[in-house]
Amino acid sequence: MQSQTKPHTVLIAQSLFFINACVWLVIAVNSILRLESISNTPIVVLWVVILLMFANAGAMFITGLWLGKQSRWAYFLALTVLLANILLTFTDQVGFYDIVTVLLDFVTLGLLFYDRKSYF
Secondary structure: OOOOOOHHHHHHHHHHHHHHHHHHHHHHHHHHOOOHHOOOOOHHHHHHHHHHHHHHHHHHHHHHHHOOOOOHHHHHHHHHHHHHHHHHOOOOOOOOOHHHHHHHHHHHHHHHOOOEEEHO
């Protein structure tokens, strides 16, 4: 039985999802460390946002894992996660981390479009 190797673009897309997950973890931890300095936002709202950051990191990680299976559903999940992240990036203040994550999102999106045949 011959094993099928993944195209390099799939491996790169997976890696970008994992890197993006790490960036979101850094953002979430950084937000926790800065909780004391953010005084004009209710603490409950801040914790909800931090929880969503951790959830996003988890979604990025799981999507990266699933993308390796090269299935149609993994492809659609990846597109959904990326498009949601791109749209939500511009809903509040845009800072350094936002620019990093949206660049990762666009590069990953481009790879997915380029190599879409691998998933169908």
